[in-house]
Structure formats: structure tokens, C-alpha cells
Amino acid sequence: MTNQFDKKSQAWSALFSEPMSDLVKRYTASVFFDKRLWDADITGSLAHAEMLAAQGIISAQDHADIQRGMAQIRASIEAGAFDWQLDLEDVHLNIEARLTQLVGDAGKRLHTGRSRNDQVATDVRLWLRGEIDAISGLLAELQRSMLDVAEKNIDVILPGFTHLQVAQPVSFGHHMLAYVEMFARDAERLADVRKRVNRLPLGSAALAGTSYPLDRERVARSLGMVDEHGQAQVCQNSLDGVSDRDFAIEFTAAASLCMVHISRLSEELILWMSQNFGFIKIADRFTTGSSIMPQKKNPDVPELARGKTGRVVGHLMGLITLMKGQPLAYNKDNQEDKEPLFDTVDTLKDTLRIFAEMVGGQVDASGQRSGGITVNAQAMEQAALKGYATATDLADYMVKKGLPFRDAHEAVAHAVKTAQAQGVDLSELPLATLQTFHPQIQADVFEVLSLRGSLNARNTLGGTAPAQVAAQIARHRARLD
Numbered sequence: 001m002t003n004q005f006d007k008k009s010q011a012w013s014a015l016f017s018e019p020m021s022d023l024v025k026r027y028t029a030s031v032f033f034d035k036r037l038w039d040a041d042i043t044g045s046l047a048h049a050e051m052l053a054a055q056g057i058i059s060a061q062d063h064a065d066i067q068r069g070m071a072q073i074r075a076s077i078e079a080g081a082f083d084w085q086l087d088l089e090d091v092h093l094n095i096e097a098r099l100t101q102l103v104g105d106a107g108k109r110l111h112t113g114r115s116r117n118d119q120v121a122t123d124v125r126l127w128l129r130g131e132i133d134a135i136s137g138l139l140a141e142l143q144r145s146m147l148d149v150a151e152k153n154i155d156v157i158l159p160g161f162t163h164l165q166v167a168q169p170v171s172f173g174h175h176m177l178a179y180v181e182m183f184a185r186d187a188e189r190l191a192d193v194r195k196r197v198n199r200l201p202l203g204s205a206a207l208a209g210t211s212y213p214l215d216r217e218r219v220a221r222s223l224g225m226v227d228e229h230g231q232a233q234v235c236q237n238s239l240d241g242v243s244d245r246d247f248a249i250e251f252t253a254a255a256s257l258c259m260v261h262i263s264r265l266s267e268e269l270i271l272w273m274s275q276n277f278g279f280i281k282i283a284d285r286f287t288t289g290s291s292i293m294p295q296k297k298n299p300d301v302p303e304l305a306r307g308k309t310g311r312v313v314g315h316l317m318g319l320i321t322l323m324k325g326q327p328l329a330y331n332k333d334n335q336e337d338k339e340p341l342f343d344t345v346d347t348l349k350d351t352l353r354i355f356a357e358m359v360g361g362q363v364d365a366s367g368q369r370s371g372g373i374t375v376n377a378q379a380m381e382q383a384a385l386k387g388y389a390t391a392t393d394l395a396d397y398m399v400k401k402g403l404p405f406r407d408a409h410e411a412v413a414h415a416v417k418t419a420q421a422q423g424v425d426l427s428e429l430p431l432a433t434l435q436t437f438h439p440q441i442q443a444d445v446f447e448v449l450s451l452r453g454s455l456n457a458r459n460t461l462g463g464t465a466p467a468q469v470a471a472q473i474a475r476h477r478a479r480l481d
């Protein structure tokens with residue numbers, strides 16, 4: 001008796017009359033990338049076997065043999081000793097064939113009531129769930145690192161920009177918190193995606209369900225595929241369960257947004273560390289020199305992160321296009337979901353890790369941070385003094401003295417013109433000059449025209465006043481604890 005595995009290099013079964021060519025074998029095989037799913041594959045198989053035994057579909061002895069064989073396979077993969085074979089196409093057939101070698105007929109019974117279609121969908125979901133949890137942890141780390149930087153720099157003032165033109169002074173802590181907000185939403189999105197990833201396709205079999213009396217909810221519970229009430233989460237339609245990859249697309253969309261946020265931060269870091277800004281420095285280990293210009297220190301890490309954003313967004317486009325036009329149910333197209341998904345996870349994890357350290361530095365055993373970005377508070381403040389950043393404050397001051405806002409806006413435009421002509425800041429104009437723009441301007445205007453006065457004035461929820469920034473930091477810390 002031959003089985004499909006030892007004859008695989010020639011044909012699938014008695015039905016085939018000629019062997020697969022080497023090129024087709026290579027073209028259709030996935031083992032060299034999907035072997036990464038081995039842990040999920042074994043975990044899923046063990047849960048399936050346990051249920052088959054509990055339902056009396058296989059014997060207790062078969063179940064024990066499967067457990068023993070899988071333990072051996074696990075150990076050999078972990079030791080790097082497993083012999084992955086291209087001839088066996090993918091991770092599933094490689095592991096099953098080895099199991100059968102090790103434990104005989106029990107190995108051949110594992111696939112009862114199962115297809116590789118529901119098997120692979122289950123494996124990808126299990127694997128992705130673990131990665132989402134890891135990414136959520138890294139996102140929390142990055143947020144903590146940025147909160148520390150924010151806290152240290154609540155009172156540091158830099159120009160806030162609109163259209164990259166100096167607009168109004170803001171706290172550097174406030175600026176950092178804008179990114180914390182973005183990363184917090186990224187974490188929320190991932191948590192939401194996780195709910196839909198964490199559902200069980202197994203039991204859908206090839207596409208139509210199975211004639212064996214499977215207990216799908218038992219398998220779901222043993223794999224931790226439960227909702228917050230402990231309710232088993234099972235794909236409710238077999239055709240859908242084996243075929244849709246929307247969960248992978250959703251994940252990649254969430255990952256893309258997170259990379260877009262990283263990319264915006266990268267762009268700012270790159271600008272800020274340029275000679276023209278001189279706002280910050282990042283540690284030398286995140287920069288490289290130039291092979292021709294000895295004076296250069298290039299911000300390679302943020303530049304690469306900005307570039308890798310394109311790669312992740314590309315994976316999103318790849319996956320969404322992969323799905324489009326596929327008829328129900330499973331199609332081999334879906335094998336192409338893996339590499340983009342794997343690369344998305346790897347890219348995002350590395351990027352989050354490196355950013356947490358580049359921005360916030362390393363945390364030592366005593367919880368002290370060191371080695372993050374160095375902030376040049378003086379350069380930031382100097383820049384904020386340049387572009388008439390407190391012009392809005394002067395207009396607001398006039399409004400408080402009774403002038404309608406539009407008139408105040410116009411009066412301040414004249415004041416800025418005058419200051420520009422003299423090459424000075426608004427706060428450097430004599431009181432008498434300022435009074436020519438509005439007679440009720442008093443000496444207290446100079447407090448309003450100062451950067452700190454401007455900051456302190458914006459003391460409403462979400463504003464840049466140091467008191468607001470401190471309150472937000474406390475809120476985020478409580479959320480992350």
C-alpha cells in the first residue's frame with residue numbers, strides 16, 4: 001500500500017498519470033515560507049485530535065499516539081533538526097507526513113473531518129493572534145517611551161506649524177502627546193481586529209462542513225477562541241470560514257495606519273535634526289555617516305521607517321487585490337496571503353521596537369531611561385520667536401478689550417507688518433506703537449505676547465497649556481497601567 005505522501009514526488013494519488021515538473025513543484029509549494037506556522041499548525045492539530053477522541057471519532061490510543069508524535073516533531077523543529085521537504089508542498093503536509101512516519105495509522109487518522117483549507121485558515125488566525133498581542137505590547141512600550149519624553153519637555157516650547165509655516169507656540173510635550181494619541185488609536189484598532197481574527201474555521205472542512213460529529217465549540221474553547229464572556233467563537237458558515245481573508249486585510253490596514261503614523265513622526269524627526277532646524281539629536285547608533293562627506297550624520301532609521309511604510313501599504317494593496325474576484329470557496333490564490341502578512345508583522349514589530357528606543361532611550365533595571373532624543377530647548381524657543389507666533393494672542397487680547405475678532409485680526413496684521421519692517425518681534429514693539437493699533441492696549445499685553453503667556457492661555461481640554469499636557473500624561477499613564 002502506498003499513501004499520498006511517499007508517492008508525492010510522482011503524483012497525488014492513483015488519479016494522476018504524470019508527475020509534477022520541478023518548476024511547478026517550486027511554483028506551488030509554500031513550505032519555505034509557511035513553515036513559520038508550525039507552532040500554530042501543531043497546536044491546531046492537537047486541539048482537533050483531542051476533540052476527535054472526546055467525540056469517539058478516533059480512539060484514546062490514537063489520540064495518545066498523535067500527542068506523542070507531535071511532541072517529538074515540536075522538539076525537532078525547535079532544535080532546528082526537522083527535515084522540511086519541498087516535495088511535501090507545505091507546512092501541513094510536512095508535519096502530517098512526519099507524524100505518520102512516527103506513529104503510523106494514528107497519524108493518518110488526524111486528518112479525519114478536516115481539510116487543509118480549514119486547517120490553514122485556522123493556523124493563520126492562531127499565528128496572527130499571537131503576533132497582534134506582541135505588537136500591542138510593543139505599541140504600549142512606544143507610548144510609554146513617548147510619555148516619558150513628553151513629561152520631561154512639558155515646558156519646552158517649539159513653534160507649532162500649519163502649512164509648515166510658524167503658527168502658534170506649543171509645548172514639546174504636547175507635540176509628543178499627539179503621537180501618543182495616534183498610537184493609542186492604533187492599539188484600539190488592533191484590539192478590535194483581534195476579535196475577528198480569533199474565530200475558528202476548523203470544522204468547515206474543505207468547504208461544506210463534515211459528516212463527522214465534530215464539536216467545533218470545544219475546539220474553539222481549547223484554542224482560546226472565545227469572546228470576553230468566554231463564549232466560543234466559531235466561523236458560522238463553512239464556505240466563508242475557509243475562504244475569506246478579510247481578517248488579514250483588516251490587520252494589514254491597521255498596521256498600515258500605524259506605519260503611516262510612524263512615518264509622520266519620522267518626517268518630523270528628520271526635519272528637526274537637520275541643520276536648519278537643529279531642534280533635536282538622535283543617538284549616533286541610529287544614524288550613519290556618508291562615504292564621501294565626512295561631516296554628515298544621516299537619519300537613516302527614520303528615513304527607512306518612512307520608506308518601509310510604502311512596503312506595508314503595498315502589502316495591504318496586495319492582500320486586498322488577492323481577495324478580489326475569488327469565487328467561493330477556497331482557492332489556491334489564498335496561499336499568497338502569507339508572505340505579505342509575515343512581512344507586515346516583521347516590519348511593524350522591528351519598527352516599533354526601534355522607535356521606542358530611538359525616541360525614549362533604554363530603560364535600565366531600576367526603571368531609569370537614558371539615551372533617547374536630545375532636545376535643544378533653546379533652538380526650539382528661538383524658532384518659535386521668529387514667525388510672529390503670538391499674533392493670535394494679540395488679536396484675542398483685543399477681543400477681550402471689546403474689539404470684534406475680525407477687526408482685531410486686521411489690526412494685528414498691521415502690527416505684524418510694522419514689526420516686520422523694523423525686524424523685531426511683536427513683543428519688542430514699544431507700548432506706544434502697539435497702542436496705535438488699538439488704544440486700549442495696556443502694559444499687560446507683554447505677558448500675552450510672550451511664548452509662555454501664549455501657552456498658558458490655551459488651558460482648555462486638549463490644549464497646549466502645561467497644566468493640560470500634564471493632565472493628559474496622567475490620563476495616558478493610567479490607561480496604559
Ligand code: ARG
Pocket residue numbers: 030034090116117120330332334335336
Ligand atoms: N498551502 C495552502 C495554503 O496556504 C494550504 C491549503 C491548501 N489547500 C488546497 N486545497 N490545496 O493555502
